[in-house]
Amino acid sequence: MKYIIILISYLGMLSLVTNCGGGASGPSSALHDSPGEDTGFVHYFLATPQEVAPGADVTLSWNLPSATDIELLQIAGNLPAKGSQIVRPTQSTTYTIRAKSHTGRLITRQVQVDVRTQPVPNAIEYFWASHLTINAGEASILNWKANRCARVILEAIGQPQFTQTLPCVGSVEVRPTFSGLWTLRAFDQDNRPVGTSSLVIQVNPVPQPSPVIEAFWTNYLNLDAGSTANIYWTVRNASAVYLSTAPEVPQAASGSITVRPLQTTTYFLRALGVSGEVVSQQFTITVNTRLPEIRLFAADQPFLQPGQTTTLRWDVGFCSKVELIGDIRVTVGCSGSWTVAPSQTTNYNLIASGFNGEIVNQIITVTAVQPQALPTVEYFYADDSTVNLGQSTTLRWKVQNCGRVSIAGVNSAVLPCEGSAVVRPNGTQHYPLTAYSPDGQKQAVVDLAIGVLLPPPPAIEYFYASRTAIAWEESTTLYWKVSQAAKVELISATSEQVALQSAKEFQLVSTTSFRLRVTGLNGEVIEAPLTINVAPPTEQQLLDKLLKEMQKGG
Structure with missing residues (x-):
C-alpha cells in the first residue's frame, strides 16, 4: 500500500509543557495555562528544534490569543499575539516570553535550546498519517516507530488538551476538529529527548x-379594503429571516403576522443562509374596493325628558373615517358609542x-x-x-306623583314613596326629605327638625x-x-376610676398634686385640683428609716 507521507524531522527536540510527568531538564514551553491563571492566556510557546549545533537556525513560535504587551526578553520590541522568530544561538540558551492577560496579570513562559557540538541522530524512524486531508468528523490513523526509545509523547498543537504517552512503536486513530500540527x-530510559517529528x-x-x-x-389572497389577513x-x-412588512427587522424562523392592506400588495419573505446564500418567495394579496356600509346607527332612548341623556351607537364596515x-361634531372610530344630552329635538x-x-x-x-x-308631599x-x-323617634311620610x-x-339611599324610619339623633337634628318624580326630576320638599333634650x-x-x-411619710x-x-377619675402620677362619692387615704413622701376629673352624662368634662404639701424629711428621720431597713434585712 502506498501512503502520502509528510515527515518533518528535526535534529533538536520540540519541547512542550504537557500534563504528563517527565521531560528534559531546565525551563520548558507551555501549551495551556497553569491552574489558577487566566484561562486561554497562553496557547503555546515552543522552540523548533530544541537541540542544535552552534549557530544553527531555531524557530521560536508562540500563540497568546488574548494577551497584550508581548515581548521576547532576548529580542527588542513588542510582538504580535501569534507569530514566530528565527534565532541562532551559539550556546545553550533559555528564551523567555512575557505578556499581560486581559485581566492585567503579568505571566512569563520559558523554553530551553541546547547547543551541542556533536549532532544527535533522530531516533524516530518514521511518523506518518493514513490521511493527511480529512473532512470534519472523519478519522486518520497515525503510525510511528522510534529507536533507542523508552516512550514517545504525541501532542497536537492547537487541539484542545490532546497529549498522550505511547509505546515506541504503534498507531492511534485521531479525529481532529480543525487543521493543525501533530508532533x-x-x-x-533516562528520560532524555532522542528525537522529534511532526506532520x-x-x-x-x-x-x-x-x-x-x-x-x-x-389565509386570504383576496379581501375587501379594511379587512385583515x-x-x-x-x-x-437560515441565519436571518426578513419580511417586507418590516424589511430591517429580523423575524423568527417560523411565525405569523396580521396585515390590513388598503390596496393590492405584494409581500416578500427573504432567508439568509450561514454561508451568505439568499432565497426568497412572494405572493400578492388583491384588495377589493367597496363603499362604506352603515350596519347600525341608533339611539338607546330616542325620546328624552329635559336633562336626560341617551347613547348613540354605530357600526360601519369598509370605512376609513x-x-x-348634531349638537356635537366629532371624528370617531368605525364602531363605537357616544352619550348626548340634547336640550331640544336634534338630528344626528x-x-x-x-x-x-x-x-x-x-x-x-x-x-x-x-x-x-313634580312630586307632592302629602x-x-x-x-x-x-x-x-x-332616645329614638319614628319619621313617617307619604308623597304623591313619586x-x-x-x-x-336615614341609612338608605332609596326609600319608598310612603313609609317610616326610626332615627336616634345625638342632638337637635334636621332631616330634609327629597322626593323624585318617576322621570327622575327631583325636588327638596320638607325639612323636619327633631329637638333633643340634653341632661x-x-x-x-x-x-x-x-x-x-x-x-x-404621714397620711x-x-x-x-x-x-x-x-x-x-382620680389622677396623680397614675389614673384610676372611682365612685361618684368616696374617700381614699394616701401616705406621701413628697408634695403631690391630685385632679378629680368628671365626665358628665352630656359628655362635658370638668376637673378640680388639690395639692398636698409634704415637708422634707429630717436627717434623723432618714437615719431611723435606714436603721429599720437594715434590721429587716439583717
Whole structure:
C-alpha cells in the first residue's frame, strides 16, 4: 500500500509543557495555562528544534490569543499575539516570553535550546498519517516507530488538551476538529529527548446547508379594503429571516403576522443562509374596493325628558373615517358609542368615508318631550318632635306623583314613596326629605327638625383632704362627691376610676398634686385640683428609716 507521507524531522527536540510527568531538564514551553491563571492566556510557546549545533537556525513560535504587551526578553520590541522568530544561538540558551492577560496579570513562559557540538541522530524512524486531508468528523490513523526509545509523547498543537504517552512503536486513530500540527517526541530510559517529528493534518469544514423556505402563505389572497389577513411562514437552515412588512427587522424562523392592506400588495419573505446564500418567495394579496356600509346607527332612548341623556351607537364596515354631527361634531372610530344630552329635538348625522374617498351617511332624530309633574308631599312628620338624648323617634311620610324618596340622616339611599324610619339623633337634628318624580326630576320638599333634650352638666359638690400639709411619710385622706356624672377619675402620677362619692387615704413622701376629673352624662368634662404639701424629711428621720431597713434585712 502506498501512503502520502509528510515527515518533518528535526535534529533538536520540540519541547512542550504537557500534563504528563517527565521531560528534559531546565525551563520548558507551555501549551495551556497553569491552574489558577487566566484561562486561554497562553496557547503555546515552543522552540523548533530544541537541540542544535552552534549557530544553527531555531524557530521560536508562540500563540497568546488574548494577551497584550508581548515581548521576547532576548529580542527588542513588542510582538504580535501569534507569530514566530528565527534565532541562532551559539550556546545553550533559555528564551523567555512575557505578556499581560486581559485581566492585567503579568505571566512569563520559558523554553530551553541546547547547543551541542556533536549532532544527535533522530531516533524516530518514521511518523506518518493514513490521511493527511480529512473532512470534519472523519478519522486518520497515525503510525510511528522510534529507536533507542523508552516512550514517545504525541501532542497536537492547537487541539484542545490532546497529549498522550505511547509505546515506541504503534498507531492511534485521531479525529481532529480543525487543521493543525501533530508532533511526536521520543525519550530514552533516562528520560532524555532522542528525537522529534511532526506532520500536518488538514481538516475540511462541514459544508453548511442552504436555507429553505418550507412555507410562506396567507389565509386570504383576496379581501375587501379594511379587512385583515394573516401571513404565515416556516424557514430552516437560515441565519436571518426578513419580511417586507418590516424589511430591517429580523423575524423568527417560523411565525405569523396580521396585515390590513388598503390596496393590492405584494409581500416578500427573504432567508439568509450561514454561508451568505439568499432565497426568497412572494405572493400578492388583491384588495377589493367597496363603499362604506352603515350596519347600525341608533339611539338607546330616542325620546328624552329635559336633562336626560341617551347613547348613540354605530357600526360601519369598509370605512376609513366616521364623523358624528348634531349638537356635537366629532371624528370617531368605525364602531363605537357616544352619550348626548340634547336640550331640544336634534338630528344626528353619521357620515362614513371609504378607503378611496367614497361617502355615505345616515340620520337619526332624538326627540325632547315635556317633563312630568313634580312630586307632592302629602305628609312628613315625627312621632316625637322632642326626645331625650339617646332616645329614638319614628319619621313617617307619604308623597304623591313619586318615583322614590331619600331622607338625609336615614341609612338608605332609596326609600319608598310612603313609609317610616326610626332615627336616634345625638342632638337637635334636621332631616330634609327629597322626593323624585318617576322621570327622575327631583325636588327638596320638607325639612323636619327633631329637638333633643340634653341632661344637666356634671357638678363636683366637694373635693378636699383631711390635711393638706403633712410631715414626711404621714397620711392624709381625700374626700369627694360628684353628680350628673358618667365617669369619675382620680389622677396623680397614675389614673384610676372611682365612685361618684368616696374617700381614699394616701401616705406621701413628697408634695403631690391630685385632679378629680368628671365626665358628665352630656359628655362635658370638668376637673378640680388639690395639692398636698409634704415637708422634707429630717436627717434623723432618714437615719431611723435606714436603721429599720437594715434590721429587716439583717
